[in-house]
Amino acid sequence: MYGKGILTGMKVTMARFVTTYLDDLRMLGRRYYNPAGIEYRRSKDAKGIFTVQYPEEKLPMPEEFRFVPFLIYDVMPDGSHQDRCTSCGICAKVCPPQCIWIEQTTNPETGRPVPEPVEFFIDIDICMNCGYCAEYCPFDAIKMDHNYELASYDRHAYHIFNKERLSQPAEYYAGIRPANYSREEAIRREKEAKKAAAEAARAAKAAE
């Protein structure tokens, strides 16, 4: 019968329409504005309205999510900030669109380079959020941020991020990427333990 296909199709849309209301009733009050509700809406059983009510509720960012990069500093016991970056330049070398500029610190007395950046720029109007800098940084000093709410009215003033704008404490990193952080810390501790052991062995040898 001509028109049967259209009617069957309309049955599908009708079923979707009805399910939406049934599902709303079933989830009464629990559908929106709570993490379980969001999780439900992105699960295999999601039915009915699929919408995330941004900005009142936000999709949780998965740990690996990457937006623009940021630099990590460690807060020392005395309260001072120690950049993890040694200005080795690997991130600038692997950056596909070449949006990273690093200025190395030089010791004012000797004139020799110090492994620390005096300035660090990322032009976020060039950055392609690929994550190479974070992936290849040997010091875990540069990582990809989760903050995507960066819209601005003036790119010329705000879209080249300098070191101050890029720097974040290590706790911030631990907060947005807990699994990566603990894995990297474990490796770092292991390395340090090895180094300490080697040092101790050398000291013992010297003492003999």
Added chain:
Amino acid sequence: MTEMTAERKLSALEERFPGKVSPDARPGYEGFTVAPKDLLEVATALRDELGYDYLSSVTAVDYPEENVFEVVYHFYKSTGGRALVLSAQTPRNKASLPSLTPLYPAADFQEREAWDLMGVKFEGHPDLRRILMWEGFDGFPLRKDWKEAYYEEEHKPFAARWPEGAVRRSEDLNAFSGNVAYSKEFMAQPDKYEEEAEPLLYAKLNEEAEKMGRNFETDFVTVNMGPQHPSTHGVFRMAVMLDGETIVALKPVMGYLHRNHEKIGERNTYLHNMPFTDRLDYLSSMSNNWGYALAVEKLMGNRVSVPERAEYIRVIMAELTRISNHLWAIGFLLNDLGAFFTPSLYAIEERELILDIFEATTGSRMMCNYFRFGGVARDFPEDSWNKLKDLVNERLPRRIDELDVYLTNNEIVGSRTTGVGVLTPEEAIAYGMAGPVLRASGVPYDVRRADPYGIYESFDFDVAVRYHGDCYDRYIIRMDELRQSLKILQQAVKRIPAGSVLDKNPYNVRVPAGESYGRVEGPKGELGFYIVSDGSANPHRYHVRAPSFINLTALEKMCVGQKVADVVVILGSIDIVLGEVDR
């Protein structure tokens, strides 16, 4: 690596053309060279006698030291098997070769691209105009000695970035604070320049329309659809000549998204190119990644090996990509038909769930940048693995069936698509069609089966084929492929072994000198990457054989004789992505 097959091909070719064809002697090159004067003769014999009826890729390579351009052709048999690579050289100052377009219409756009970007003239080409840049553009940008306005250094990484790299914007160094440069003579009187309204394009349209003859005693009407037009899926333009409502000639005009992928790619290091490939066909970045990784891994030979788990993950990601792409294609084909947004909303919903997996695993919804040479960047996190299992085993089969019930038997879909834009199998092969478009015309050619890569040989799946070659078949074949992809995914999820996913991951990848062509069956068709390495850290030539681009070659053939409203449907059924068309 393929000594045996090379020998066999050589003897067959040599028997036929003693002294005219010789194997390429350069290390790492696997093709045959032919003199320009013999090119047509050899190509005719390849097509008619040796069965190499499918011309996949045509591209030009610049060798400034030898002072030649080399045009490289990749031929295949439409029944499957490995490539036959033919190359012909022509001097740089008088670059000209016979055109293969009369023999293989598939060469049409590719030769135009080589003319546009490299400046190689193809004698006998029916319509040799610029294709990606505009007529009147100064220079041939892919030549090695052509420098753009923002030229900084020959190769990346740029020294200015480190260690004393104070930040500066490229436009601050340019006199016009923009990405432009003019010759001195031109700057003296710029306002004397008169922009012409593409005389060559319209002359060609007129010529072809006149050939068709008239039905009415009226004038033909020229209609430009695009570059801003809701039906063109981006910034694509079709110049259409109409006789009443009937199309008598159509010329696709592209390049509105030409972002110089190849020129940038030749400045990049091998690793740099990976995230750029994401932005080719931005609906299916994983397939692009794979094609590129395959080409480079082929060059690297035994310096790199892919762990088995990584091979499975590659298959999983590629098939998920195919599903999300086909869902999008179906949704927007229906959009073009006038089913405004409901089907595409349903399709996008499922796609979003797939993107959730991509985001959790790779870090980005669309620009995954996930493949590395020798594996993939990282393993699945546990929760996204569980989600993946739920999706492929439960939700997607259910939802694809629902979409099928919803659309497939719909009478409006049927009457708008059946018999529209028909392409016969012979035409499909001749025009170099690839992917679903080729298979909907009854040619069971799928790179996953015809020239297997990765571990596809170990999966049980069928190559979907339909036989009418019209828009309806191009729709339904995507439904079939969705189901086949699910079948592969279900097997892969069940069988995936444990282990590492990445061999080693140095940032300064080096590959030996040579050429390689890696191709995968992307969701849009055969996606090929042709790379010439000179042994340095950057590719000497980097070319993308983009299925969307070459599939457009037959657009005119499909559209002529149809009504103007059908153009929208035909274009939708080809499923193009402009990032890949224009690169």
Added chain:
Amino acid sequence: MTDNAIPNINTPGYDVPAEMQGQVAVTSMDRLLKLLDPAYNWGRRNSIWPMMFGLACCAIEMICTAASRYDLARFGMEVMRASPRQSDMMIVSGTVTKKMVPQIVRLYNQMPEPKYVIAMGACASGGGPFKEGYNVVSGIDRYVPVDVYIPGCPPTPQALLHGLMKLQEKIDSQSITRERWYDSDVPADAIPVPVLGPDLMDPRDFKKMKQLAKQGAKA
């Protein structure tokens, strides 16, 4: 924000005779009009019609934003118009190439005031990863004025929504009395459309070109 607050009509800011103080409201037309701003802006900010105009990768994210998960309709922006004449906002979503710039400027000229432009993604803002390419324009703001820049490559749908909310804030801060499209001397001349010559030419650059040619400098 003080500019935007409802003016106190009893204190107009100039001398009012003592006998009239507190008896009559003295104000200017300007200030009266300002009273309308909140209602007027509320209407405008909740019915911004975007132009259906996608350039590249970001366009896909724009479509996803309009689709069911992020649902632009919640902001009254779901009415994507294919015609510039009917739209209030152009989302420049993707890489702007030299070949495409003339069309974009033309479309912008055809849009009626008040019109807004959003540069979505790194490419539209400043050229993005393709900036060095010979056919790529380093940011659309050289040709048309941009209201909001959204970084990211591509910005996720939520980032786009954030940018759109920034635009709404901007609209909130505008006043009928001060905006250019209500001025009697609205600049009537449209933005000159760039020309595709040997390279992309902006007619505004002609003078500079001649000057440079005279100096014998090469750009």
